[in-house]
Amino acid sequence: MRIEDIRELLKDKRVVDEINKHLWIESQKAGYSIGMERATDEWLRLYSEGWIKFHMPDKYRAYKSKKK
Numbered sequence: 001m002r003i004e005d006i007r008e009l010l011k012d013k014r015v016v017d018e019i020n021k022h023l024w025i026e027s028q029k030a031g032y033s034i035g036m037e038r039a040t041d042e043w044l045r046l047y048s049e050g051w052i053k054f055h056m057p058d059k060y061r062a063y064k065s066k067k068k
Helices: 003-010 013-030 036-046 048-055 057-067
Strands: none
Touching: 003 013, 003 036, 013 036, 013 048, 036 048, 048 057
16 A cells, blocks of 8 residues: 555544554553554554455555556
């Protein structure tokens, strides 16, 4: 994902909510706060593609066609 795509994605409140959920869950597992930066990095790496595919199918198809 390009930095412009990430910036655009992070403007979506639903994405920020998902990252906050990830922060809470992973912090609970670790027993300490993993921090917003790590939570954001992990969520983007692990879950963003699936989230975009489900919530923004048109954008996902456009992204996939650019990647080819």
